[in-house]
Amino acid sequence: MFWTPNEGLLVRAWYPASTQRAQPRNKRVIAQNQPLFMASPNPKNDESPALKDTKRKRLVVVGGGIGGLSSAYDANHLLRGEVDIVVVSERESFQFTPSNPWIATHQRKPQDISLSLTKILPRHNIEFINSAVTQLNPKRQQLALSNGDKMEYDFLIIATGPRLAFEEIPGTGPGKYTASVCTTPHACEAAEAVDSLTKAPGPVVIGAVQGASCFGPAYEFALLLHHELGKRGGAKLQEQCPIQFVTSEPYVGHLGLKGAGESQKILENIFIKKGIEWFTNCKVDKVTKESVSIEYLEDVGDGKHSKHSKTIKSKFNMLIPAFRGMEIWKSVPGLTDAEGMIQVNDYQQSVKYPNIFAVGIAAHMDSIEATPVPTGVPKTGYMIESMGTATVKNIQAIIKHQQKHGAEDQYPELHTKALLNGVCITDFGNEGAIFLTLPQLPPRRTDITIDGKVATLAKIAFEKYFLHKIESGDTDPYYEKYMLHLIGVDRTQNI
Numbered sequence: 428m429f430w431t432p433n434e435g436l437l438v439r440a441w442y443p444a445s446t447q448r449a450q451p452r453n454k455r456v457i458a459q460n461q462p463l464f465m466a467s468p469n470p471k472n473d474e475s476p477a478l479k480d481t482k483r484k485r486l487v488v489v490g491g492g493i494g495g496l497s498s499a500y501d502a503n504h505l506l507r508g509e510v511d512i513v514v515v516s517e518r519e520s521f522q523f524t525p526s527n528p529w530i531a532t533h534q535r536k537p538q539d540i541s542l543s544l545t546k547i548l549p550r551h552n553i554e555f556i557n558s559a560v561t562q563l564n565p566k567r568q569q570l571a572l573s574n575g576d577k578m579e580y581d582f583l584i585i586a587t588g589p590r591l592a593f594e595e596i597p598g599t600g601p602g603k604y605t606a607s608v609c610t611t612p613h614a615c616e617a618a619e620a621v622d623s624l625t626k627a628p629g630p631v632v633i634g635a636v637q638g639a640s641c642f643g644p645a646y647e648f649a650l651l652l653h654h655e656l657g658k659r660g661g662a663k664l665q666e667q668c669p670i671q672f673v674t675s676e677p678y679v680g681h682l683g684l685k686g687a688g689e690s691q692k693i694l695e696n697i698f699i700k701k702g703i704e705w706f707t708n709c710k711v712d713k714v715t716k717e718s719v720s721i722e723y724l725e726d727v728g729d730g731k732h733s734k735h736s737k738t739i740k741s742k743f744n745m746l747i748p749a750f751r752g753m754e755i756w757k758s759v760p761g762l763t764d765a766e767g768m769i770q771v772n773d774y775q776q777s778v779k780y781p782n783i784f785a786v787g788i789a790a791h792m793d794s795i796e797a798t799p800v801p802t803g804v805p806k807t808g809y810m811i812e813s814m815g816t817a818t819v820k821n822i823q824a825i826i827k828h829q830q831k832h833g834a835e836d837q838y839p840e841l842h843t844k845a846l847l848n849g850v851c852i853t854d855f856g857n858e859g860a861i862f863l864t865l866p867q868l869p870p871r872r873t874d875i876t877i878d879g880k881v882a883t884l885a886k887i888a889f890e891k892y893f894l895h896k897i898e899s900g901d902t903d904p905y906y907e908k909y910m911l912h913l914i915g916v917d918r919t920q921n922i
């Protein structure tokens with residue numbers, strides 16, 4: 428089925444049965460040349476641009492995670508009346524990824540951290556299509572979906588998150604010999620593996636492999652697991668399941684960020700206290716049922732390293748893989764880097780296609796520094812939300828410019844950049860750590876790690892706030908602002 432952006436249509440009649448379920452519940456017949464949804468909350472308001480403008484643009488957001496939904500909600504607030512917003516996501520629900528480590532230790536159930544997009548998005552006048560994008564034709568401004576539909580867009584926001592590159596290391600990934608907390612279904616499988624471990628204890632390897640960019644959850648899960656083992660079987664079970672931490676970072680607490688304040692000292696002290704041994708500058712060669720084979724570099728001074736290899740016996744492993752971009756985008760000339768991440772300029776705009784934008788993990792970001800074993804730079808929630816806001820403001824600038832000049836193919840200079848602030852909150856059981864790097868790229872105004880019970884509470888609050896935000900369609904990052912204010916980061920610092 429072919430679907431053009433500015434056509435008026437009788438929505439239900441045009442959709443195949445598989446997508447009809449995703450349509451808004453309130454049945455309305457939308458006449459020719461009228462928008463899919465009334466943009467004004469008051470449909471009687473004759474001044475509403477939506478009722479006047481018969482040439483509304485279509486903004487398609489691909490991805491129903493933190494990046495996609497915060498962009499869609501920002502568009503709903505800032506571009507109301509200017510665009511019809513469609514979110515296309517292969518997953519029907521929003522799942523709050525930062526809570527996955529809690530799923531793996533049975534502190535949360537999947538339903539506690541999941542929200543149905545079929546139910547929520549139409550309430551906010553955002554159309555939801557539960558399907559995967561399988562192809563992009565930027566010349567035609569057209570997407571192909573796995574349900575067989577084709578869809579045109581005026582503006583496209585790509586927020587498809589990471590492809591988890593388990594295939595780069597033999598034996599890694601769910602179904603093989605490493606558990607994962609990267610998705611909620613993976614975390615459910617990890618929870619079962621943790622149960623098996625407690626019944627038949629043995630050594631544990633946790634960490635993040637070469638090319639990984641998301642280190643916080645590796646530390647979080649290692650320490651949460653240690654705490655959980657203590658809860659289930661006391662010090663005895665903890666001794667029976669010694670944890671070894673392997674990471675591509677040059678030192679513990681580097682986090683792909685060159686550290687955050689005293690993150691190295693704080694995390695090393697916690698590891699020492701819990702008896703967790705670590706290997707840094709580490710490359711994982713392969714994982715088998717019984718062991719993890721690594722190569723690691725040891726600092727011998729003067730910037731020199733000696734190389735070692737080791738096979739660590741293990742019964743349970745959780746390794747964060749490298750995050751790469753989705754294969755579908757790679758086939759589009761000039762859209763991605765070699766790894767499939769969307770190449771964007773400072774305004775989240777594709778360097779090749781000016782009506783395509785990318786936010787979240789899907790967007791390319793340079794590493795902060797070259798490390799002896801490759802690492803990437805983390806992209807965390809607050810930063811991702813800010814990328815969405817910047818994207819929508821830039822699309823707004825384009826729409827205004829095109830309306831003024833009456834030329835659909837003209838693009839103005841853009842001005843809004845995301846605030847690339849790193850805020851990562853981790854829970855270790857009864858304590859935790861908050862890593863703050865504002866901005867993430869040095870020189871920084873704020874560069875600290877705060878540890879203790881406060882981090883556990885902050886993480887719980889972060890989860891509740893975010894789920895509420897997705898449900899309510901709110902866009903203001905008030906939690907982050909308030910939290911930063913509480914810990915003394917001045918609002919004038921452009922947070």
Ligand SMILES: Cc1cc2nc3c(=O)[nH]c(=O)nc-3n(C[C@H](O)[C@H](O)[C@H](O)COP(=O)(O)OP(=O)(O)OC[C@H]3O[C@@H](n4cnc5c(N)ncnc54)[C@H](O)[C@@H]3O)c2cc1C
Pocket residue numbers: 489490491492493494495515516517518524525526527528558559560561586587588589608609610641643644753755786787788789806807808809811850851852853
């Ligand atoms: C285990 C873990 C813990 C984390 N903890 C924190 C934390 O505590 N704090 C923090 O700030 N950040 C954290 N992060 C980092 C980051 O905030 C999350 O990874 C976040 O979920 C990234 O958002 P995203 O929108 O870029 O991608 P995702 O959340 O992965 O969303 C991608 C979406 O795209 C959809 N999709 C993919 N391909 C297609 C396709 N072809 N067609 C249609 N839809 C598609 C997916 O179904 C999904 O809905 C964590 C990351 C991980 C992995």
